[in-house]
Amino acid sequence: MPSDPASTFSLPPLLGIPPTDGALLSHEQLRRVADHIRRCRPQDVQSHMLLGGSLGDLDGGTLVTGTRNSDPFLVLAGEQAALALLSHSEGTGVRCLILSDPDQVDLAAMTLIQLSNEALDLPERAAAEPQQAFVAALIATLISDETALGGIDLPALLPNENTWIALTQALLPYPDLPSLFNAAEVLQVLRSHAIERALLAQIAPASAEAHTLAAIGGDAPARLPLPDDMLKNLRANGRPAMVADNKLDEATRRWTGGKTLTVVPLLQQRTCWGLLLLTSPRPISSAARAQLNGLGVLITAAQQQQQRRTTTPRAATPPSAPSARSSTSSTSSGFVRDIAALFANLDEAAVLVDAQGMLVRATAPAMRLLNLAPNEQSSILTESSAACLAPLFSEALMSENSIEGTITLPNGTSSKVSVNSLGDALWVFILHESAPTRTAASAAPAPSVGEASDSFLHNFSWLVQTPLREIHRLITTKPAPDTANEQHARIIGQIARLNSEMALLVSDLLALGQVRLNAQAGHLPLRLDLLIEAIVGSRYAEFGRRGQNVTIDPMPGLPRVIGAETALSRVLDALIDNASKYSPRGARIRVSARHEGGQILITIEDTGYGLSAQEIKHVCEPFYRAASAQRAGTSGRGLGLTLAKAIVEEHGGELWIASHIDDGSIFSVRLPSSDAPPPNTPDATWEPKPDPLTELHKLLAQK
Known part of the structure; x- marks a missing residue:
C-alpha cells in the first residue's frame, strides 16, 4: 500500500474491473450510497468496514493505511453481510460499482489486507440468508431515497442484483400488505420454491399470538398461538427456521396439512413485528430460505413505505404503480367490459387477466384445456385452475413486454402460450395445445438417493464447515513481517489447497443433496x-x-x-x-x-x-x-x-x-x-x- 500521502491508489483495476463498469454518480450521491450501506449494516462485532479516499471518515469504519488520497471505496466483510462499493473519478463525478457476491467481496478485502501495513483478520464468509436480507434492505433503501438517488442507474450500480431491483420496484408502491402479498411477483417467488400455502401474520404486542393479515393457498385461522421458544429463536437469530409439527397448536396443524413449515421473521429496527409462514412438500433448500428471507425484508420495507405515505403528503401515483382492484378507473373498467364481451365470439383458447392478477374471462376452448369451472371466472389467477399461467403472467409484468412460454396443462399435455398486453389494464393469454408429454411426476423414476441420504449429505456438509472456517481464518490472517518465512509460506500454501478442495467438496455435497429439492426449477x-x-x-x-x-x-x-x-x-x-x-x-x-x-x-x-x-x-x-x-x-x-x-x-x-x-x-x-x-x-x-x-x-x- 502506498505510504506517500500524495500517492494515489485505485482498487477496481487490481480486481480486474473494467473502467466502464458501474453507474455515474455525483460525489454527493456516492457519499449518500455509502451512508445507506453503513446504516443497513447488520450488527456484527466480527465484521470489518474498510474505507478509503473521501469515504475514510465514515463512522464505524477503518481507514486503510495509505488510501487517504485514493479513489473512494467501502468494503464491508462479515458473516452477516458482504459488499464492496468501488469507484474511480470520471469527469466531475465518479463511476461507482457495488459488488455483492461474497467471494468477490472477500477478494477485495484480502487485497486490501495483503497490501496494508497492519495485521487484519478477514471475517468468515457471509452466510446466504443474512446476506440476501442485507442486499434486499439496501436496495429498498436506495429506491426509497428518491430525492437524492432517484436518477441513478441501479442495474448498472448493482449488476448482480437485477432480480432484486425489479422485485423491489414492483412491490414498494403497493397500497397495503394484503394486496402486496397477493401480487403476481410474490406468488411467482413462492411458487418457484414449491411453496403450497403462505400466511402473512403480525405479532401482537406483548403476546405470543399472531394475527393473520393475508393468506394464499387456503383458508387460514385468524389468530395463531405461537410457541414461546420459537419466537425467542426467531428474534435472536433473525433467520428463517423450520418448525416441528408437534410444537404447533391444532388450528395451525390443520392449516399446514402435515407439510413442512418454514417461518421467516419480519424485522423492523431489529425487532420482529411479523412472520411469514410457508408450507412445502419437503424442507426447502438453503438458497430458497435465503431468497425468502430477502422477500421478508421487502415486505417490511413496503410496510414502512405505506406508513410514510399515511403521514406525509403524496404526489400523484405514477401510471405504472400498482393499485388496489377497487381503485381501477371507470375508463379502465369500461375498457375491460368491452374486451370481455368480445371474448364470447372467439374460437381460440384465450384467457383475459387484469393487471391485479384477476381472471376476467376465458373462452370455452381455454376453459376446457385448463379445467376451469364457470364460477372461477373473476377469481384470483393463482387460486384458480389456471394457476399454471401465473409464472408467465409474473414474467410479463416484470418485462412489460409480450412474451412466449410453455406450460403443462392439468391433463399432462404441454401448451405454448403467448402473453400480450392490451393497454395498461389487461393481459391476454393465447394457448396452443401440443401433443401429450410426460410430466415430471409420471416420467421421473424413483429417486436414487433417499431422504436419509439427503439428511446425511446436509449434516456432513455442515460438519466440514467448521474446519473450513478455521482454515479460512488461518490463510487470511496476515502475519507480522518478522514471522513470515519460507516454511510458513509453504504451510499456508498447503492450507490454501486443502481449503479449496474442501470448499469444492462442500459445493458438490450441497448440490447433490438439493437436486430433488430444485426439481423442475428453471x-x-x-x-x-x-x-x-x-x-x-x-x-x-x-x-x-x-x-x-x-x-x-x-x-x-x-x-x-x-x-x-x-x-x-x-x-x-x-x-x-x-x-x-x-x-x-x-x-x-x-x-x-x-x-x-x-x-x-x-x-x-x-x-x-x-x-x-x-x-x-x-x-x-x-x-x-x-x-x-x-x-x-x-x-x-x-x-x-x-x-x-x-x-x-x-x-x-x-x-x-x-x-x-x-x-x-x-x-x-x-x-x-x-x-x-x-x-x-x-x-x-x-x-x-x-x-x-x-x-x-x-x-x-x-x-
Whole structure:
C-alpha cells in the first residue's frame, strides 16, 4: 500500500474491473450510497468496514493505511453481510460499482489486507440468508431515497442484483400488505420454491399470538398461538427456521396439512413485528430460505413505505404503480367490459387477466384445456385452475413486454402460450395445445438417493464447515513481517489447497443433496448439441496438454430437451472430464448425440483404462474411487458421477455404463426430448459418422 500521502491508489483495476463498469454518480450521491450501506449494516462485532479516499471518515469504519488520497471505496466483510462499493473519478463525478457476491467481496478485502501495513483478520464468509436480507434492505433503501438517488442507474450500480431491483420496484408502491402479498411477483417467488400455502401474520404486542393479515393457498385461522421458544429463536437469530409439527397448536396443524413449515421473521429496527409462514412438500433448500428471507425484508420495507405515505403528503401515483382492484378507473373498467364481451365470439383458447392478477374471462376452448369451472371466472389467477399461467403472467409484468412460454396443462399435455398486453389494464393469454408429454411426476423414476441420504449429505456438509472456517481464518490472517518465512509460506500454501478442495467438496455435497429439492426449477427448452460444443470447446487446452483427440458428432436437427441448463451442463462436463482424466495420453474420446424413439441418447466413448464389472456397480455411489483413479494418478472427490446420475434421473432420464479393463468405457445418457419438432429434421437414414472408436466398442459389447 502506498505510504506517500500524495500517492494515489485505485482498487477496481487490481480486481480486474473494467473502467466502464458501474453507474455515474455525483460525489454527493456516492457519499449518500455509502451512508445507506453503513446504516443497513447488520450488527456484527466480527465484521470489518474498510474505507478509503473521501469515504475514510465514515463512522464505524477503518481507514486503510495509505488510501487517504485514493479513489473512494467501502468494503464491508462479515458473516452477516458482504459488499464492496468501488469507484474511480470520471469527469466531475465518479463511476461507482457495488459488488455483492461474497467471494468477490472477500477478494477485495484480502487485497486490501495483503497490501496494508497492519495485521487484519478477514471475517468468515457471509452466510446466504443474512446476506440476501442485507442486499434486499439496501436496495429498498436506495429506491426509497428518491430525492437524492432517484436518477441513478441501479442495474448498472448493482449488476448482480437485477432480480432484486425489479422485485423491489414492483412491490414498494403497493397500497397495503394484503394486496402486496397477493401480487403476481410474490406468488411467482413462492411458487418457484414449491411453496403450497403462505400466511402473512403480525405479532401482537406483548403476546405470543399472531394475527393473520393475508393468506394464499387456503383458508387460514385468524389468530395463531405461537410457541414461546420459537419466537425467542426467531428474534435472536433473525433467520428463517423450520418448525416441528408437534410444537404447533391444532388450528395451525390443520392449516399446514402435515407439510413442512418454514417461518421467516419480519424485522423492523431489529425487532420482529411479523412472520411469514410457508408450507412445502419437503424442507426447502438453503438458497430458497435465503431468497425468502430477502422477500421478508421487502415486505417490511413496503410496510414502512405505506406508513410514510399515511403521514406525509403524496404526489400523484405514477401510471405504472400498482393499485388496489377497487381503485381501477371507470375508463379502465369500461375498457375491460368491452374486451370481455368480445371474448364470447372467439374460437381460440384465450384467457383475459387484469393487471391485479384477476381472471376476467376465458373462452370455452381455454376453459376446457385448463379445467376451469364457470364460477372461477373473476377469481384470483393463482387460486384458480389456471394457476399454471401465473409464472408467465409474473414474467410479463416484470418485462412489460409480450412474451412466449410453455406450460403443462392439468391433463399432462404441454401448451405454448403467448402473453400480450392490451393497454395498461389487461393481459391476454393465447394457448396452443401440443401433443401429450410426460410430466415430471409420471416420467421421473424413483429417486436414487433417499431422504436419509439427503439428511446425511446436509449434516456432513455442515460438519466440514467448521474446519473450513478455521482454515479460512488461518490463510487470511496476515502475519507480522518478522514471522513470515519460507516454511510458513509453504504451510499456508498447503492450507490454501486443502481449503479449496474442501470448499469444492462442500459445493458438490450441497448440490447433490438439493437436486430433488430444485426439481423442475428453471427448466427450459435446451439444445444439447450447443451445450456439448461449449463444454468440449472450453476444455480444448486441457485436451491438448494431455495429447488426447476429442471429436463431437451430434445428430443434425437434434430436438430440444426440457431441463435446467446449469444442471445438464454439469452432467456433460462431469462425464467428459471423467473420460479425459481416466484415459492415457494419446487416447481418443468421442461425444455423440442422437434422437431415437422420442429420447435423446448421448454417448461419451473413450479408449481409457476402463472399469471392471464390479466397479461399474459402485462407480456412481458417493465417494467411490475405482482402481483406475490410482492408475491415472488423479485426485477427485468421488461425487461427479453420483451428482450426474442424480441430475439425469431428476430429468426423467437414465445413465448407464459399459466398460472393460484396458478397453475403454462408454457412458450413455438418455433424456426425454421436447415435443417441439426439430428444425431441419434430418433424413431417417442418418447414421453417426464412421469412427474406429465406435467399431471397437461394438466388438467389446459382443464379448
